[in-house]
Each structure stands twice: as structure tokens, then as C-alpha cells.
Amino acid sequence: MIEFVGVTKRYPDGTVAVDALDLVVEAGKVTVFVGPSGCGKTTSLRMINRMIDATAGRILIDGRDITEIDPAQLRRGIGYVIQNAGLFPHRTILDNIATVPRLVGWSKTKARARAAALMEIVGLDPALAKRYPAQLSGGQQQRVGVARALAADPPILLMDEPFSAVDPVVRESLQDELLRLQSELGKTIVFVTHDIDEAIKLGDKVAVFRVGGKLAQYDEPGTLLARPADGFVDGFVGRDRGYRGLGFTFADVPLGELPTVQLGAPAAPGWRLVVDAEQRPTGWLPGGLPAEPGNVVPGGSLHDVTSGTLRSALDAALSSPSGLGVAVDAEGRVVGAIAADEVLAALDRRRAAVS
Amino acid sequence: MTWVLANLDRLLSLTLEHLYFSVIPVVLGLVLAIPIGWAAGLRPAVRAVLVNVSGLLYTVPSIALFVLMPVVLGTQIRSQVNVFAALTIYTLALLVRTVVDGLSAVPSGVVDAATAMGYGRVRRFLEVELPLAVPVIVAGLRVAAASTVSLVTVAALVGFANLGSLFTDGFQRDIPQSVVAGIVLVLLVALVLDRIIVYVGRLLTPWTRVTSRPARAVARPASPEVAP
Numbered sequence: 001m002i003e004f005v006g007v008t009k010r011y012p013d014g015t016v017a018v019d020a021l022d023l024v025v026e027a028g029k030v031t032v033f034v035g036p037s038g039c040g041k042t043t044s045l046r047m048i049n050r051m052i053d054a055t056a057g058r059i060l061i062d063g064r065d066i067t068e069i070d071p072a073q074l075r076r077g078i079g080y081v082i083q084n085a086g087l088f089p090h091r092t093i094l095d096n097i098a099t100v101p102r103l104v105g106w107s108k109t110k111a112r113a114r115a116a117a118l119m120e121i122v123g124l125d126p127a128l129a130k131r132y133p134a135q136l137s138g139g140q141q142q143r144v145g146v147a148r149a150l151a152a153d154p155p156i157l158l159m160d161e162p163f164s165a166v167d168p169v170v171r172e173s174l175q176d177e178l179l180r181l182q183s184e185l186g187k188t189i190v191f192v193t194h195d196i197d198e199a200i201k202l203g204d205k206v207a208v209f210r211v212g213g214k215l216a217q218y219d220e221p222g223t224l225l226a227r228p229a230d231g232f233v234d235g236f237v238g239r240d241r242g243y244r245g246l247g248f249t250f251a252d253v254p255l256g257e258l259p260t261v262q263l264g265a266p267a268a269p270g271w272r273l274v275v276d277a278e279q280r281p282t283g284w285l286p287g288g289l290p291a292e293p294g295n296v297v298p299g300g301s302l303h304d305v306t307s308g309t310l311r312s313a314l315d316a317a318l319s320s321p322s323g324l325g326v327a328v329d330a331e332g333r334v335v336g337a338i339a340a341d342e343v344l345a346a347l348d349r350r351r352a353a354v355s
Numbered sequence: 356m357t358w359v360l361a362n363l364d365r366l367l368s369l370t371l372e373h374l375y376f377s378v379i380p381v382v383l384g385l386v387l388a389i390p391i392g393w394a395a396g397l398r399p400a401v402r403a404v405l406v407n408v409s410g411l412l413y414t415v416p417s418i419a420l421f422v423l424m425p426v427v428l429g430t431q432i433r434s435q436v437n438v439f440a441a442l443t444i445y446t447l448a449l450l451v452r453t454v455v456d457g458l459s460a461v462p463s464g465v466v467d468a469a470t471a472m473g474y475g476r477v478r479r480f481l482e483v484e485l486p487l488a489v490p491v492i493v494a495g496l497r498v499a500a501a502s503t504v505s506l507v508t509v510a511a512l513v514g515f516a517n518l519g520s521l522f523t524d525g526f527q528r529d530i531p532q533s534v535v536a537g538i539v540l541v542l543l544v545a546l547v548l549d550r551i552i553v554y555v556g557r558l559l560t561p562w563t564r565v566t567s568r569p570a571r572a573v574a575r576p577a578s579p580e581v582a583p
Contacts, residue, residue: 076472099472
């Protein structure tokens with residue numbers, strides 16, 4: 001647990017970067033600091049590992065004031081990932097990842113073995129071990145940055161806009177990867193971004209900062225979307241707030257009948273879902289056409305009933321060419337159809353139940 | 356050519372003398388320039404003073420410095436220390452600047468990352484900043500080495516035998532072969548030292564020669580979403 005108690009950072013020229021911040025970062029959760037440039041989110045992050053020292057107030061890690069800990073010692077126990085990865089250009093990928101284990105005194109062999117294991121964990125090809133950072137793509141470098149931060153197994157991970165310099169497709173896969181890693185590792189992660197969508201996707205809790213270093217709202221992402229504290233947060237959270245809020249609403253949607261067909265079947269009226277031998281969907285077949293590969297139309301998104309939200313249910317219905325969303329089980333097998341009306345009805349019932 | 360063959364022994368011993376007078380000041384200068392350059396980087400004011408003073412030193416005529424050394428150091432007028440000290444000062448004058456430039460060219464994000472990983476100041480300097488400054492330092496060292504090899508010849512005027520003696524000797528006794536042989540050998544010594552520095556520099560910086568093309572082998576893709 002990381003506690004900010006009345007933390008202020010004022011620079012000699014009088015600029016206030018962070019203004020009397022009170023905030024508790026929960027252990028084992030992802031906390032995202034988000035806000036426009038100049039809102040003090042990065043300054044707040046960098047005060048946790050004393051890259052910047054606070055002017056006033058205290059920061060406690062598990063109850064201990066961080067100013068009592070030697071900065072280098074403190075930092076070795078806190079993983080740090082920055083934009084553009086900040087890798088050491090003169091070290092191989094393996095040795096970059098082995099940095100902190102080496103610093104805390106592991107033998108070279110042990111540190112490298114650990115580094116190799118981490119490459120596996122973050123999904124890096126072992127063939128890259130002997131390369132230098134300049135030989136890797138931006139996305140790969142970022143993975144190395146994450147691996148390096150995790151190498152000595154620190155309980156806390158600070159991430160300063162780590163994915164903002166990579167293209168959107170790579171960013172999304174890095175975000176998914178981080179969520180997967182976090183579900184296995186359960187670190188206390190503080191993540192800084194200016195991208196509200198990233199904040200909402202990754203955060204267990206999101207702290208929205210406004211210019212001048214003031215905390216505007218600190219809540220779970222669903223609450224942030226449903227009940228923004230003020231006009232600033234509302235404006236910052238942005239468009240499609242209602243639709244995105246469905247991503248945090250869980251409710252059962254009644255499933256309808258879904259006509260399925262396997263390749264080779266004769267023509268029949270109405271849309272039918274083409275499935276393989278394991279009942280996994282492969283595409284839609286328009287009415288009046290025989291089930292041949294050339295006639296199959298690509299489908300929309302899938303709604304996983306075991307983990308899906310109302311957003312994924314609604315999106316499945318809206319993106320399907322037939323107008324019927326496809327619900328699948330955890331193994332990806334078809335379990336039924338979703339109609340958009342049913343999703344909205346489920347939302348109504350849920351509202352009635354909550355209020 | 357006959358003159359060269361007749362004087363082969365002398366040419367060889369003068370070349371060795373010359374190397375001796377060149378290499379030691381360059382090495383000493385480098386060893387001193389690194390901590391001075393580091394200290395210079397810590398405070399902008401210190402940096403301005405050091406860079407300017409070292410630049411100024413280089414403008415002092417070498418013959419004057421050779422003659423001045425015994426006065427400043429209190430050494431014997433015939434002591435080799437005078438030559439080493441004077442030439443080390445020139446090397447320093449060139450290298451302090453180089454070290455400062457090399458260190459300030461290290462990307463700040465990398466230094467920041469090193470600090471955040473938990474490097475102490477000294478270890479960060481030795482393991483991160485200095486290695487990354489090597490390419491710039493090597494470039495400056497090549498200039499300093501060439502300059503020193505050439506300056507050593509002046510020491511012949513104050514009585515220290517080296518390849519420069521071939522110039523003074525050849526001039527006074529009217530032996531053009533001696534002067535030509537001196538020039539060729541000085542160039543050769545400079546060239547050999549330059550090659551050695553380049554070679555050692557390459558050994559220290561394998562990462563500068565990798566192609567910056569992203570690797571073919573990509574990270575394993577995250578499980579793709581299956582679309583029906």
C-alpha cells in the first residue's frame with residue numbers, strides 16, 4: 001500500500017506541480033494516474049521512488065515513510081518502466097533485464113537465468129537475448145522494459161506512460177499482456193497515462209488529475225464513467241461515456257436460439273451461423289446460399305458469457321451482419337444468440353434492481 | 356635509402372623513445388580527464404570554468420611549457436617529468452572537453468532509468484554513462500594522440516632524443532634524408548597509435564555496429580480474437 005499524505009511539490013520558481021495530494025494506492029491493484037499535461041501525474045509517480053522529493057507532506061509505503069529509506073535501496077525494490085523503455089543501448093537484452101538482480105548482488109549466471117525466464121513471461125522470443133536494444137522494434141523494447149522492471153520481483157511497479165510511443169495495435173496488445181501478467185503476479189502497479197481509455201481499460205482505480213496538481217476524482221473506472229465528480233472530469237472522460245460505462249456493468253442477458261450450420265449444408269432461408277466441428281463460429285451464411293467457403297461472411301465480435309459485460313454483449317449484437325450477436329462459452333463454443341433489445345432490457349432490469 | 360639502412364639502429368631507438376614520450380602522456384591525460392570531465396558535468400559553473408581553462412591551456416606554446424615546467428614543478432631542468440607533465444597538460448586540454456561532451460550526449464532517459472533502477476552515482480557513471488560516452492571519447496582521443504605524437508618532436512629542442520631529433524639533426528648537419536625519415540616515422544607512429552585506439556574503441560562498443568533495423572523475430576502475438 002502506498003499512501004500520499006498532504007503531498008505537495010513546489011519548484012523554486014513557485015510552480016506547484018502537485019498540490020496537497022491525499023491518496024491511497026491499494027496493494028495488488030492497478031492504480032492509474034490520468035490527466036492533461038502539467039497536471040502533476042508524472043511528478044506524483046516519481047515521488048514514490050524519490051526520483052523527485054516532495055516539498056511537503058509524506059509518502060508511506062506499507063506504513064514506512066520513504067524518506068527514511070536510502071534512495072538507491074528504495075528504488076531497487078520498485079520496478080520502473082518509462083516511455084521508450086529507457087533501455088541501456090550498450091547492453092544486450094538479457095543483460096538489460098538482469099540489471100536489478102545484478103545490482104542487488106546476484107551472480108551473473110543466476111541473474112541471466114532469471115532474465116531468460118522473464119523473457120518467456122513477457123512473451124519475447126529467446127533468440128532476441130543476445131541482441132542490443134537498437135535491433136528491436138518499439139513494442140519489443142517496451143516488453144524488455146517491463147521484463148527489466150520485474151526482474152528482481154519487486155512488489156511495486158511504477159509505469160510512466162510506458163505504451164504511449166508505440167502504435168495503437170501494438171499498444172493494445174501490450175495492454176492486454178500487462179493485464180494478463182497482473183492477473184498472475186498481483187503487483188501494486190501505479191500507471192501514468194494521458195489517455196483516458198487506457199486508464200479505464202487498465203485501472204482497478206483511476207485518479208483523475210487537473211492542471212495545477214489537484215486530484216479531481218479518485219474512483220473505480222465504472223464509477224468514473226457513470227458519475228463524474230464535476231464538469232472537468234466529465235469533459236476529460238470524453239464521448240461515448242454511457243456506452244463505455246456498459247463495459248463495467250455485468251448482467252445476465254437471456255440468450256435466444258441461434259441457427260447453426262456446418263460447411264457443405266444445402267441452401268436455406270435466413271441467416272445461419274457457420275460453425276466448425278467443435279461448435280466454434282467461423283462466419284455467417286446469408287439466406288438462400290449453400291454453405292460453401294466463398295459464401296461465408298465474416299462475423300462481428302463475440303460475447304463470452306463467462307466474462308462478458310453488457311458492452312461486449314451489445315457490441316456483439318451491433319457488429320453482427322445478421323443483427324444477432326454470438327454468445328460463446330469459455331472454450332469459444334457457441335451457446336446462443338443475443339439481440340440488442342435484450343441487452344437494453346437487461347440494463348433496465350439492472351437499473352431497477354440497483355435503485 | 357642507404358642512409359636509412361646505415362642508421363637503422365638509431366631510427367629504431369628514436370622511434371621507441373618517441374612512442375614512450377607519446378603514449379604515457381596520452382594515457383595519463385585520459386585517466387585524469389575522465390574524473391575531471393565527470394566533475395565538470397555535475398555543476399554548470401564548474402563545467403564552464405574547466406572547459407575554458409582547458410581550452411586556454413592548449414594555446415600555450417609547447418616550447419614555453421617545456422621550459423616552464425621545472426619552474427612550476429620544481430623538477431630538474433633535464434628531467435623527463437617535465438616532458439610528461441607538459442604533454443599531459445595538452446592531452447588534458449583536449450580530453451576534458453571531449454569527456455564532458457561525451458557524457459552530456461548520453462540520453463537523459465537512459466541515465467534516469469539507471470537512477471530509477473537503483474544505481475548509485477559512482478556505479479551509474481562507471482557502468483552506464485562512461486561506456487555510452489566511449490564513442491565520443493575515442494574520437495577525442497584520436498585527436499589527442501595525433502597532437503601528442505607531433506608535439507613530442509618539439510621536446511627534441513630541449514634535449515630529449517626522439518624522432519624530432521632527426522629534424523634538428525638533419526637541419527643542422529644538412530642531411531635531408533634524416534628530415535624525410537623523421538617525417539615518415541612520425542606519421543607512422545601517429546598512424547599506428549590511431550589504429551590501436553580505433554581497434555580498442557571497437558572492442559569496447561560492440562553495440563554501435565549493430566544494424567538498427569528491428570529484428571525479424573517478433574514477440575509472440577497475444578491470442579487473437581476469433582471472429583465468427
